[in-house]
Amino acid sequence: MGKKVILINEGKLSEIKLHSIWLRERLNGSEFVDQNNLQRLYEPSLLDNNLLINMHSVDKNKLNVEFSDGAKGSFNIDDLFNEINNIDVIPEKKIWDVNSHNIKIFDNNKIFKNNDELIKMLKVFYQYGYVIIKNTKAEENEVINFAEKLGPVRSTNFGKLFNVISKPNPNDLAYTALELTSHSDNPYRKPVPGIQLLHCIANESTGGDSSLVDGFSVSNFLKLNQPEFYKILTNTTVTFKFTDIDTILVDQAKLIELDHNNNFKQIRFSGRLDYVPLLDENSLNLFYEARKYMFKLCNSDDFKIKYRLSKGMIVMFDNLRLLHGRTKFDPNTGFRHLQGCYIDHDVTEGKLRRSLQPN
Numbered sequence: 001m002g003k004k005v006i007l008i009n010e011g012k013l014s015e016i017k018l019h020s021i022w023l024r025e026r027l028n029g030s031e032f033v034d035q036n037n038l039q040r041l042y043e044p045s046l047l048d049n050n051l052l053i054n055m056h057s058v059d060k061n062k063l064n065v066e067f068s069d070g071a072k073g074s075f076n077i078d079d080l081f082n083e084i085n086n087i088d089v090i091p092e093k094k095i096w097d098v099n100s101h102n103i104k105i106f107d108n109n110k111i112f113k114n115n116d117e118l119i120k121m122l123k124v125f126y127q128y129g130y131v132i133i134k135n136t137k138a139e140e141n142e143v144i145n146f147a148e149k150l151g152p153v154r155s156t157n158f159g160k161l162f163n164v165i166s167k168p169n170p171n172d173l174a175y176t177a178l179e180l181t182s183h184s185d186n187p188y189r190k191p192v193p194g195i196q197l198l199h200c201i202a203n204e205s206t207g208g209d210s211s212l213v214d215g216f217s218v219s220n221f222l223k224l225n226q227p228e229f230y231k232i233l234t235n236t237t238v239t240f241k242f243t244d245i246d247t248i249l250v251d252q253a254k255l256i257e258l259d260h261n262n263n264f265k266q267i268r269f270s271g272r273l274d275y276v277p278l279l280d281e282n283s284l285n286l287f288y289e290a291r292k293y294m295f296k297l298c299n300s301d302d303f304k305i306k307y308r309l310s311k312g313m314i315v316m317f318d319n320l321r322l323l324h325g326r327t328k329f330d331p332n333t334g335f336r337h338l339q340g341c342y343i344d345h346d347v348t349e350g351k352l353r354r355s356l357q358p359n
């Protein structure tokens with residue numbers, strides 16, 4: 001009898017102590033959780049803090065446990081190890097740059113006919129941060145039709161979709177014919193839109209080529225090669241701001257945000273919209289040097305893949321990971337019209353997880 005059970009997994013040569021309440025609140029029999037949604041039918045905060053494990057035994061891949069409050073059940077040992085070791089069904093991000101990469105293209109005529117092909121596309125999306133889909137209709141609103149086959153679209157003050165087209169008095173430089181250096185979209189929003197879809201209806205102008213950069217790879221490069229720059233970029237909180245006649249949107253964040261394990265979580269990079277606070281002179285000198293270096297990496301031929309969106313193509317990219325850009329174009333040489341929209345990671349990650357994970 002005790003508060004802990006020691007779980008030994010011989011295959012993985014690991015020994016882990018499992019706390020009684022930690023284990024108790026993972027019981028998933030019908031008396032403990034609703035079998036439709038696996039939500040608990042009791043308040044785990046009301047469990048006895050002195051709960052004991054009265055008995056446990058291992059039978060092949062099952063751990064059977066009886067607790068001092070009378071509850072009992074069994075656990076799949078692999079599931080416990082996967083949870084403890086943060087082993088996820090979502091594929092890990094792959095580092096890539098121009099030299100190690102080829103463009104990932106899927107066919108619209110296949111992905112919605114064959115669920116395996118859709119899942120393959122979503123896996124590639126999580127490995128590389130983007131996919132390109134060919135053979136969509138080159139018509140207005142097609143980006144919404146496509147996105148809604150995946151899940152709900154995230155509306156913003158730009159509307160449900162936005163038109164990337166050269167127009168007078170634009171409220172964003174995207175709506176001009178100017179070059180757009182590598183940037184992430186909408187760093188001033190709470191939260192930042194997770195995924196952007198851009199659909200090409202026409203791209204007949206001279207110029208207007210597209211580019212993508214993996215912010216995760218850039219961040220990793222900085223960490224390895226310029227640790228001082230990496231440190232200040234991951235520690236300095238800057239303000240991002242959007243202003244137009246109807247609204248002002250503000251958020252504060254780091255250019256490179258890390259998670260609780262100090263791993264890459266998100267990049268926000270948009271030189272048109274960021275304002276660093278008035279730090280001491282040395283910190284600002286270092287910050288500006290680091291940001292300049294990061295800008296150089298994000299616009300270098302080593303990290304920037306260049307491609308041309310043609311009629312009927314959609315690029316779908318992770319706006320928390322990748323940067324995107326385009327060369328300037330001359331609207332007098334031909335018509336260029338893209339439409340874009342945002343969806344959240346809930347849509348793609350949820351769908352992928354549902355397909356790959358039994359429960």
Ligand SMILES: [Fe+2]
Pocket residue numbers: 174183184185324
């Ligand atoms: Fe953009």
